Amino acid sequence: MQLLQGIPASPGIAIGHAVLLDRGRLSFEKYHISPEQISSEQARLRKSFQTSIDELRALQSKLERDGDEPRFILEAQVLMLQDPLLVQGALKRIAEERVNAEWALRLTSLHIREFFERIEEAYFRERTTDVESITDRVMTNLIHGETPEVGGVIHPQGALPVLISSVLSPAETVQWLSAGIVGLAVEGGSATSHTTIVARSLEVPAVMGIRDLTNIIGNGDRIIVDGDTGGIIVRPSDAQCLAYAHRRDADRAFHYELRRNRNEPACSEDGEPVELLANIDLPEELAAIAECGGNGIGLLRTEFLFLRKTGIPTEEEQTRYYKSIIQRSPEQKVTIRTLDIGGDKIAGGDSTPRALRPFFGLRAIRYCLKEQSIFQTQLRAIMRAAVQGNVRLLIPFISSVNEIEQVKRIIHETSAHLTAEKVPHACDLPLGIMIELPAAAIMAKTLAKHVDFFSVGTNDLIQYTLAADREEEEANIYYEPLHPAVLSLLNTVARAGREAGIPVGICGEMAGVPLYTELLFGFGYQELSMASRNIPVVKRILQNLNRTEAEGFSHQILECDTEDEARECLSKRMSERFPDLFPSPY
Amino acid sequence: MEGKREVIVINSKGLHARPASMIAKAASAYDAQISVIRGDEKADAKSVLSLLILAAAKGTSLELTAVGNGAEQALDELEELFLTRFNED
Numbered sequence: 115m116q117l118l119q120g121i122p123a124s125p126g127i128a129i130g131h132a133v134l135l136d137r138g139r140l141s142f143e144k145y146h147i148s149p150e151q152i153s154s155e156q157a158r159l160r161k162s163f164q165t166s167i168d169e170l171r172a173l174q175s176k177l178e179r180d181g182d183e184p185r186f187i188l189e190a191q192v193l194m195l196q197d198p199l200l201v202q203g204a205l206k207r208i209a210e211e212r213v214n215a216e217w218a219l220r221l222t223s224l225h226i227r228e229f230f231e232r233i234e235e236a237y238f239r240e241r242t243t244d245v246e247s248i249t250d251r252v253m254t255n256l257i258h259g260e261t262p263e264v265g266g267v268i269h270p271q272g273a274l275p276v277l278i279s280s281v282l283s284p285a286e287t288v289q290w291l292s293a294g295i296v297g298l299a300v301e302g303g304s305a306t307s308h309t310t311i312v313a314r315s316l317e318v319p320a321v322m323g324i325r326d327l328t329n330i331i332g333n334g335d336r337i338i339v340d341g342d343t344g345g346i347i348v349r350p351s352d353a354q355c356l357a358y359a360h361r362r363d364a365d366r367a368f369h370y371e372l373r374r375n376r377n378e379p380a381c382s383e384d385g386e387p388v389e390l391l392a393n394i395d396l397p398e399e400l401a402a403i404a405e406c407g408g409n410g411i412g413l414l415r416t417e418f419l420f421l422r423k424t425g426i427p428t429e430e431e432q433t434r435y436y437k438s439i440i441q442r443s444p445e446q447k448v449t450i451r452t453l454d455i456g457g458d459k460i461a462g463g464d465s466t467p468r469a470l471r472p473f474f475g476l477r478a479i480r481y482c483l484k485e486q487s488i489f490q491t492q493l494r495a496i497m498r499a500a501v502q503g504n505v506r507l508l509i510p511f512i513s514s515v516n517e518i519e520q521v522k523r524i525i526h527e528t529s530a531h532l533t534a535e536k537v538p539h540a541c542d543l544p545l546g547i548m549i550e551l552p553a554a555a556i557m558a559k560t561l562a563k564h565v566d567f568f569s570v571g572t573n574d575l576i577q578y579t580l581a582a583d584r585e586e587e588e589a590n591i592y593y594e595p596l597h598p599a600v601l602s603l604l605n606t607v608a609r610a611g612r613e614a615g616i617p618v619g620i621c622g623e624m625a626g627v628p629l630y631t632e633l634l635f636g637f638g639y640q641e642l643s644m645a646s647r648n649i650p651v652v653k654r655i656l657q658n659l660n661r662t663e664a665e666g667f668s669h670q671i672l673e674c675d676t677e678d679e680a681r682e683c684l685s686k687r688m689s690e691r692f693p694d695l696f697p698s699p700y
Numbered sequence: 701m702e703g704k705r706e707v708i709v710i711n712s713k714g715l716h717a718r719p720a721s722m723i724a725k726a727a728s729a730y731d732a733q734i735s736v737i738r739g740d741e742k743a744d745a746k747s748v749l750s751l752l753i754l755a756a757a758k759g760t761s762l763e764l765t766a767v768g769n770g771a772e773q774a775l776d777e778l779e780e781l782f783l784t785r786f787n788e789d
Contacts, residue, residue, distance in 0.1 A: 190717050190748065193724055199749045229753045237716060238755040244717075245749065428712060428789045 115349055118324050120299065122344035123310040125647065126319035127362035128297025129355055130274035132335045134328060135282070135290075142216035142257055147208070155208050159215040160201075162255040166248065167195050169255075194248050199226060216256050223249040276337050280328050287312045297339035299346055301327045315398040317647075321346055372650035375657075376407030382659040388635060390653055391447065391643040393621055397435075400442050402646040407653065410447035412569070412643020413508070413621040414439065416492070417455050426488060432495030440503035447504050449569070449643075450496050451548070452489065454478040454510040478511030483520055493528045500540035508569055512547040512554055518564045521545070548621075550574035555603040562614035569643070570607055572622025576600050595624050596680040601633075601672055608637040617641060628695060629688055631655040636668025655692060701732070701771040705764040705778075711785035714757040717748075719786040724748045726777050732768035734778070745778065 147155055174188045194200065200222060207218035223245060230242035276297040277290050287309045290298075298313050298320035313320035319341030331337060331348050338347040338358050347354060381387040391412025392403040403411070419427045419435060427435070440448050455477065482489035496507060509521055522545070529541045549555050550571030558568065572595065577583065579599055582592035594600070604620075611618030619641025624630050626644025628651050634642065635656065642652060667687065674680040689696040709715060715723075727734045727745035734745035738760060743750035745764070756762060766774050 186718065190721050193721050193748045196728075197724075197747045197749045198744055199747045226749055226753075233753065233755045235755050235757060237713075238752055241717065241752050430788055 115347065115351055115354070116330065118327065118330065118346040118348065120321040120324035120327075120344045120346060122341055123322040124298070124313035124318060124320035125341045126317065127341065127358055127365065128274070128276055128319040128339040129350075129358055129362065130276040130296050130337065132278045132331050132333060132337045133275045133295075134331070134333045135277060135279040142220070142253065143214065144217040145214050146212050147214055149212070152209050152212070155215050155218075156205050158256065159204060159208065159219065159252075162215070162252050163195055163201060165255045166251045167192055169251070170195070191244060191248050194244060195252070200245075200248075216253060219249060219252060219256065276339055278327060278331055278337070282309050297337075297341070299324055299327060299337070299339050301325065311396050311398060314645075315396075315402055317402075369647070369650070372654055373406060375650055375653050376405065378407070378653070378657070380407075380409060380653050380656060382635065382656055382661055382664075384660050384662075386635075386661045388639070388656055389447070389619070389641040390649045390656075391449070391619070391621075391641060392646045392649065393643050394646075397439050397442065399646065400439065403443075403649075406646040406649040408646055408649050410449075410504070411439075411443060412447070412449050412619060412641055414448060414450045416451060416453055420453060420455065426491075429491050429495050429498075432492060433498045436496055436499035440499055440505060443503065445504065447506060449506045449508050449546070451508040451510055452479070452492055452496075453482055455481070479509050479517055479521065480511060483517065483524075486524065489524065490528050493525060494532060494539075497529060497532060497539040497541070497543065498537060500543055501538050505540065506544040506546055506567065508546045508548060510548040510571070511550065512561070513551045514553070515560060515564055518547065518561070522564075549607050550578070550622075552579045552603065555579075555607050558607045558610035559613070562610045562616055565616065567616050568607060568611050568618045569641070570604065570618070570620045570622060570639075572600075572604075572620055572624040575603065575622070579603060594677045595627075595630070596671075596677040596684070598672075598674065598677065598680070601680065604634070605637050605668070605672060608639055612638050619643060626652065628652055628655050628692075629684055632659055632664050632688070633668050633671055633684065635659055635661075636664035636666075636671075638665075651695065655695070658691065701769065702767050703765070703771045703775045705775050707762050707764060707779055707782040709756050709758055709760045709762065709782065711788045712758050713788065714760070715751055715754060717752065719781070719788070720748045720751040722781055722786055723751055723778060726781065727774065730766075730768075730770045730774040732766045732771040732774050734764070734766045734771075734774055737763040737765065 170188050170192050174185060203225065204215075204218045204222040207213060207221055208215060211218070211221075213221070226245055227242050230239055230245065233239040274296040275294065276299065277295045278299050280301045282290075282298075282300050295318060298309075298318055300309065300320070300322050301324055302322070310320060310322060319339050321339055321341060321344050324346055327346070335349055336355070338350050338354065340346070340358070350358070379387070380390045389409045389412070390407070391410050392399070392406075392408040393413040393415070394400070394403070394411055395415050395418055419432060436450065476484060496505070499505070509518075512518060525545070529539065532539045533541070544566040546567035546569055547554070547561065547565050548571045549558060549568050552575065554561060555570075555575060562568070576593055576595055576597070580592045580594065580597055582590060582594070608618050617640050618638070619625075620634060620639055621643040623644075624634065625642040626648035628648075631642075631652050632655065644652065671680050671683060674683060685696065711719065723736070724746055736743045736745050736751060736754065738754045738756055741754060743754050745751065754762075764775055764778055766772075
């Protein structure tokens with residue numbers, strides 16, 4: 115037995131047998147052929163190309179409801195599988211150099227790769243990975259007749275396959291996940307990489323960032339993936355498997371049962387509504403919102419668009435992207451947050467869109483106010499896309515009224531330009547700000563006079579208030595949502611919003627934690643935005659709450675002198691009221 | 701039939717995977733032999749890979765040539781793709 119720790123990427127538990135994705139280690143025979151064999155060898159190669167194309171097309175059709183990006187990746191690969199440079203090149207080698215199909219394919223691919231490696235610009239040079247990927251596919255088909263399906267050949271009979279890999283491209287992720295993989299563990303990647311998002315949207319438990327994984331685990335080894343904690347158990351004992359299987363089944367039954375409330379209204383027992391919204395990064399996650407009964411999108415992060423290797427997205431690309439999400443969310447709130455990263459992250463190699471740790475530099479709105487052309491392009495795209503639908507604009511990292519004034523001026527100018535160009539656009543989108551800096555929370559009353567809504571980013575608010583760094587082992591013990599200072603700020607913000615008559619919501623992790631639902635409802639939060647998966651359980655709690663009672667209770671918690679006292683008080687009450695959701699700690 | 705055109709890459713990201721795919725797809729519909737030339741490098745317009753190898757960034761000037769059936773029409777269609785920035789910006 116061996117325990118490994120990675121980053122929790124997609125929640126849930128998977129127990130199965132390791133299937134190692136063994137890339138680049140395809141061994142093949144090299145031999146010379148006689149003139150009589152040329153045509154049969156060429157036919158064999160042609161057939162493998164065709165099989166590969168068929169495989170990708172089949173995969174593409176499975177992607178109907180998914181986003182543009184994965185489909186395009188497959189499309190480009192299909193074109194490359196028909197590329198004369200590769201296909202004709204390899205066929206010619208068979209005839210001229212009298213080598214077998216596998217050898218000819220490898221030589222041709224290496225030859226093409228040499229051209230790519232001479233290119234100076236990183237983007238073009240890196241396309242060589244596409245060549246490798248398709249060559250691998252054709253090679254596998256040459257050797258095995260077809261690319262082995264996960265369901266049958268590779269894993270021991272009857273065992274559930276858990277995919278283990280050093281890296282995983284988006285196309286591979288889609289392929290393997292739709293082929294029946296029950297879990298995913300990857301050496302590279304992060305909590306926010308594309309692979310993670312796809313895993314989450316297909317609800318496959320996943321852990322990323324486990325160093326050295328492929329050297330520790332062997333094909334067929336028993337493995338447990340705990341997507342909730344980021345833990346991996348290699349070769350677990352029978353007792354461990356049983357314990358985890360119990361947890362997994364209970365968890366599944368629990369979520370399945372909860373989701374039956376998807377069409378019920380999100381309001382308290384006494385009829386006070388709270389909008390339960392979803393936080394999303396990509397269009398692939400839209401299906402899950404409906405499935406979990408979400409009322410719309412409370413936070414659409416836009417960082418992904420800006421982190422691709424192809425550079426800063428153009429206005430057209432962004433417009434198309436936002437439009438595709440808005441069109442698929444008819445009648446529902448779509449809250450688009452403008453770019454929330456620092457300039458150092460844009461269009462570079464770093465795949466972590468938003469640092470989890472506190473960062474004081476030129477980030478989010480500060481960066482956008484400095485690099486106004488990037489900000490204006492994003493605003494133009496959002497305004498153009500928002501001609502239909504119910505779109506709201508959310509500005510991150512605001513610390514002063516000055517910044518709000520500047521943002522408003524830029525929005526105004528941008529709209530004026532669009533009008534002058536006769537481009538249809540939405541000109542008065544509701545404008546909201548993230549309350550994530552203590553400064554903003556403290557002066558919420560003043561800020562409320564200048565905007566249409568508040569959304570509290572609790573993760574950052576807690577980190578900045580308590581000088582706690584969640585990524586830093588020494589400092590993460592200071593991260594405490596129930597610290598009296600944090601609770602006092604949460605109360606201040608809610609009250610300021612209420613008094614000014616603007617909606618106040620939370621889009622940080624606290625919004626999706628059922629333990630805090632009554633507390634936040636009691637403070638007066640009217641919107642809770644969270645990972646879709648948490649919506650059903652939060653709704654279940656909400657439906658049993660009473661406005662007056664919750665207010666009284668939240669005041670009682672505010673009176674606590676310590677976070678321990680507050681936590682004990684909360685846990686006790688929740689386990690009494692919802693014994694099935696909160697097993698008693700006593 | 702034979703023809704020749706000068707074009708400039710004006711879309712901001714240059715001939716990356718998506719535009720290259722669009723060119724190859726469009727060119728493959730014609731019998732004519734179509735080339736995209738950058739300096740002394742010549743790419744087969746029907747080959748995504750050879751187009752990518754040209755590594756043509758924004759501002760690069762290229763020559764399109766076509767020989768054979770439908771040459772003029774093919775050149776018109778490809779030129780249009782360049783002029784409309786491959787629907788990108």
